[in-house]
Amino acid sequence: MLTVNAYAAPSATEPLVKTTIERRDLGPSDVLIEIAYAGICHSDIHTVRGEWGPIAYPQVVGHEIVGVVTEVGSAVTLHAVGDRVGVGCMVNSCRECENCLAGAEQYCLNGNTGTYASVDRDGTITQGGYSTHVVVVEDFVLKVPESIPYEAAAPLLCAGITTYSPLAHWNAGPGKKVAVVGMGGLGHMAVKIAHAMGAEVTVLSQSLSKQEDGLRLGADHYFATSDPETFTTLANSFDLIINSVSAPIDINAYLRLLRLDGTLVSVGAPPEALPVQVFTLFGNRRSFAGSGIGSIRETQEMLDFCAEHGIAPEIELIDAASVNEAYERVLRSDVRYRFVIDAATI
Ligand code: NAP
Numbered sequence: 613m614l615t616v617n618a619y620a621a622p623s624a625t626e627p628l629v630k631t632t633i634e635r636r637d638l639g640p641s642d643v644l645i646e647i648a649y650a651g652i653c654h655s656d657i658h659t660v661r662g663e664w665g666p667i668a669y670p671q672v673v674g675h676e677i678v679g680v681v682t683e684v685g686s687a688v689t690l691h692a693v694g695d696r697v698g699v700g701c702m703v704n705s706c707r708e709c710e711n712c713l714a715g716a717e718q719y720c721l722n723g724n725t726g727t728y729a730s731v732d733r734d735g736t737i738t739q740g741g742y743s744t745h746v747v748v749v750e751d752f753v754l755k756v757p758e759s760i761p762y763e764a765a766a767p768l769l770c771a772g773i774t775t776y777s778p779l780a781h782w783n784a785g786p787g788k789k790v791a792v793v794g795m796g797g798l799g800h801m802a803v804k805i806a807h808a809m810g811a812e813v814t815v816l817s818q819s820l821s822k823q824e825d826g827l828r829l830g831a832d833h834y835f836a837t838s839d840p841e842t843f844t845t846l847a848n849s850f851d852l853i854i855n856s857v858s859a860p861i862d863i864n865a866y867l868r869l870l871r872l873d874g875t876l877v878s879v880g881a882p883p884e885a886l887p888v889q890v891f892t893l894f895g896n897r898r899s900f901a902g903s904g905i906g907s908i909r910e911t912q913e914m915l916d917f918c919a920e921h922g923i924a925p926e927i928e929l930i931d932a933a934s935v936n937e938a939y940e941r942v943l944r945s946d947v948r949y950r951f952v953i954d955a956a957t958i
Pocket residue numbers: 652653654655656658770771774793794795796797798799816817818819822856857858859860861878879880881882903904905942943945947949
């Protein structure tokens with residue numbers, strides 16, 4: 613066992629505190645990663661505060677991890693000591709169900725092993741990336757291209773893949789009108805990626821306060837959802853809407869913005885239900901869908917796509933001691949556009 617520093621939530625209601633945790637001894641297929649940077653995803657906050665259901669404490673979260681391989685197990689072939697690598701939202705899956713065999717292990721029918729708050733194969737609860745080191749089985753470790761700025765790469769491992777996957781699946785590209793609801797961590801990556809794919813991109817944000825940024829990141833249009841006119845102006849407009857909002861919204865109002873055969877995909881995961889009126893779906897033969905992260909193969913494809921198109925997240929680098937303050941800013945939608953913890957300060 614390796615004892616390492618980490619920031620953990622002691623309970624659903626207390627701030628995160630510095631502590632130590634144990635990482636398992638390297639198995640034959642494991643790699644040991646010295647973490648350099650860890651992104652803060654809104655899912656970390658939903659999880660530690662028990663908003664998605666009860667969890668065991670203390671819990672270390674963080675599933676946007678980049679670092680360097682410092683040791684490899686005897687059977688490892690995919691990675692070598694010194695490689696720049698990443699770990700996202702899952703660290704294993706059953707490898708034998710229909711979905712795993714189809715290369716969609718994020719939808720493992722036996723439940724993928726989440727990077728944190730999940731039961732690992734040895735029965736322990738997985739502990740995430742707000743830590744100095746992590747041990748992960750080699751085929752759930754991604755290669756992070758050197759051309760992506762090191763500090764900014766971490767958020768690609770969740771915010772990047774979670775938006776790339778539905779944009780690719782629903783064919784965002786030239787001639788397609790794509791709207792992104794909410795411009796936070798996921799939303800700002802959706803804007804960049806959809807723009808790079810060649811789609812016409814519209815941001816639907818609560819206010820116009822981030823309009824300049826949105827247009828700089830690649831949006832063609834920017835509207836405030838606090839203005840009821842927005843919903844009249846944009847009715848029947850979009851082929852694809854990516855909802856990245858962490859709180860409940862009036863989903864029917866957004867569905868009415870879809871044109872014929874359009875799809876609204878929610879990647880945002882509020883604990884509350886988003887009730888859909890079926891008559892809203894009848895109009896324009898609309899679809900309402902969800903999407904969860906992406907497969908390992910697709911995550912590597914996304915990293916290579918971002919390297920090729922020169923795309924990287926916009927980040928605010930923080931010391932680990934500022935994590936609780938960062939959480940409060942995320943909750944106020946005051947994030948530009950992803951907090952990344954410098955693991956050297958953990
Ligand atoms: P985030 O950085 O906090 O961004 C969420 C954005 O939603 C905010 O920046 C804000 O954008 C908007 N928003 C927040 N509260 C709102 C409200 N009450 N009404 C309307 N808009 C509001 O969060 P994130 O890290 O991007 O995560 C977003 C959601 O995706 C979370 O629920 C997270 O758990 C989920 N998630 C899902 C997956 C998946 O696999 N499906 C993966 C990762 C995260 P504006 O200020 O521009 O309005």
